[in-house]
Amino acid sequence: xxxxxxxxxxxxxxxxxxxxxxxxxxxxxxxxxxxxxxxxxxxxxxxxxxxxxxxxxxxxxxxxxxxxxxxxxxxxxxxxxxxxxxxxxxxxxxxxxxxxxxxxxxxxxxxxxxx
Amino acid sequence: xxxxxxxxxxxxxxxxxxxxxxxxxxxxxxxxxxxxxxxxxxxxxxxxxxxxxxxxxxxxxxxxxxxxxxxxxxxxxxxxxxxxxxxxxxxxxxxxxxxxxxxxxxxxxxxxxxxxxxxxxxxxxxxxxxxxxxxxxxxxxxxxxxxxx
Numbered sequence: 001x002x003x004x005x006x007x008x009x010x011x012x013x014x015x016x017x018x019x020x021x022x023x024x025x026x027x028x029x030x031x032x033x034x035x036x037x038x039x040x041x042x043x044x045x046x047x048x049x050x051x052x053x054x055x056x057x058x059x060x061x062x063x064x065x066x067x068x069x070x071x072x073x074x075x076x077x078x079x080x081x082x083x084x085x086x087x088x089x090x091x092x093x094x095x096x097x098x099x100x101x102x103x104x105x106x107x108x109x110x111x112x113x114x115x
Numbered sequence: 116x117x118x119x120x121x122x123x124x125x126x127x128x129x130x131x132x133x134x135x136x137x138x139x140x141x142x143x144x145x146x147x148x149x150x151x152x153x154x155x156x157x158x159x160x161x162x163x164x165x166x167x168x169x170x171x172x173x174x175x176x177x178x179x180x181x182x183x184x185x186x187x188x189x190x191x192x193x194x195x196x197x198x199x200x201x202x203x204x205x206x207x208x209x210x211x212x213x214x215x216x217x218x219x220x221x222x223x224x225x226x227x228x229x230x231x232x233x234x235x236x237x238x239x240x241x242x243x244x245x246x247x248x249x250x251x252x253x254x255x256x257x258x259x260x261x262x263x264x
């Protein structure tokens with residue numbers, strides 16, 4: 001039950017691609033990645049969760065933490081997810097009101113607030 | 116009720132394994148794929164909480180115990196027990212939230228309560244917390260299939 005991360009930079013935006021399970025054990029890896037990107041000055045981040053098989057509250061917490069950090073720099077963190085069982089988790093926790101969640105990476109990139 | 120038990124050292128790395136085992140048992144008990152996903156997440160949250168609590172209590176010699184099995188004719192039950200200090204679910208729910216509702220912690224409990232049909236928090240002996248998930252199955256599967264499972 002692993003998590004693999006990759007990321008790429010497109011202009012001012014960073015896209016993080018997740019593959020596998022985000023849980024109490026693997027979430028710290030995501031936190032580190034987000035911290036590193038923010039530390040490098042990337043404040044508009046898209047997290048592509050298309051390949052996520054599992055997400056728990058630790059993962060949610062890391063995403064919320066990332067969002068707070070970029071917002072403190074007038075940036076944004078948006079999610080790409082179209083899997084109903086993952087969207088359900090955001091709904092139950094009320095986080096659909098907090099995050100912009102799109103179906104595709106393109107939509108997420110275009111939804112940058114300062115664009 | 117025929118019950119299985121899984122004993123985990125308090126290490127977050129074992130939560131994924133626990134999910135796999137519980138999911139297989141829930142599937143065998145006749146639950147739909149969607150409900151199995153619910154069980155997986157709820158149990159994962161409870162197990163993660165238990166492991167963190169146990170580590171905080173520095174009681175690392177003790178294991179976190181997951182007991183699970185079908186209740187014939189009714190449901191699938193999972194109990195997660197740890198030897199940590201315990202918590203008050205009322206208090207966790209009352210955590211102050213950011214104005215925007217952006218809570219970074221305390222979401223696990225909300226998920227457990229949202230996914231399971233019945234949740235009881237029991238403090239036994241002052242040091243144990245038991246969480247039991249009675250997950251009802253309205254998946255077009257009759258109670259007959261739960262007997263002798």
